[in-house]
Amino acid sequence: MTGYASVFDVVDRQGEIVRRGAYRRTLAEHKVQGTHPAMLWGHKLDRPIGRWVELREDERGLWAKGKLSLNTDAGKQAYTHLVNGDLDGLSIGFVVPEGGRKYGADGTFELLDIDLVEISVVTAPANRGARISSVKVLSTKSEFVNLFRANGLSKATARRAAAGAWRALQDDDSHDQAARLLRQIEAASAQLKGL
Incomplete structure (x- = not known):
């Protein structure tokens, strides 16, 4: 599956605005360590459903490509919901390091630097643009x-x-x-x- 886990310069339902470059450091650290953020079902740490195989920032946001674990119950359930069109949202789980957040006078805050911990498949993402754009159906x-x-x-x-x-x-x-x-x-x- 592919999609945007986060879209830049949009005020989400939490009042957060992720800015370009916010993922640069954490993605570089993951690359050096040979890791990826966890792929979870609804931010539940005990419900992994697969793994992210490619993440990158582009002009729009944080683009993600993942592979569901179809040999697990949770992975199969997620796949079925995605293929049936029951859900298509993505949501990030993160920690903001010191200096990574800038508060706005209107109650919003900008996220300038993020420690990305996980990306979840969800029903209703906080960032309305964080959506799965394609799910590979078995094709061979x-x-x-x-x-x-x-x-x-x-x-x-x-x-x-x-x-x-x-x-x-x-x-x-x-x-x-x-x-x-x-x-x-x-x-x-x-x-x-x-x-």
């Missing part, structure tokens, strides 16, 4: 094989199941059909693991 046979393998199927069984799933999708590539098929795949995987 090998992605289906990987999904089946992640759910415990043998390589041979995963290949056979993926071939059937791929044929079914060729008839209708809509997001709703893909989400229904994903749920059916998960149910069939669980049933096969029980045999």
Whole structure:
């Protein structure tokens, strides 16, 4: 999935305005340390749903690219909600270091420097422009094989199941059909693991 975790120069619902450059230091530190902020479900530290694989500041804001963990319950739930269009918001969890905030006379405050801790998938983001713009739907046979393998199927069984799933999708590539098929795949995987 890709989108903007934060958009610059907008007063959000918390009265915060993130300014260009606010993420520069923290992104550089993450790069040096080989880390990324956590990908969470609704700011819950005990609900990771995947990982962020690319983050960068551009003229608009903090652009993010992430990969959901489809072999976890939380990751599968998030994917289903995203594909079904139930939610599309992103929200940042951060700490403001000393000198990183500038208070305005109107009650707002500017965020000039942020320690980025996590980015969450949420229903209603504080920054209305912080939205997911795309979610990758399974689009190749090998992605289906990987999904089946992640759910415990043998390589041979995963290949056979993926071939059937791929044929079914060729008839209708809509997001709703893909989400229904994903749920059916998960149910069939669980049933096969029980045999």
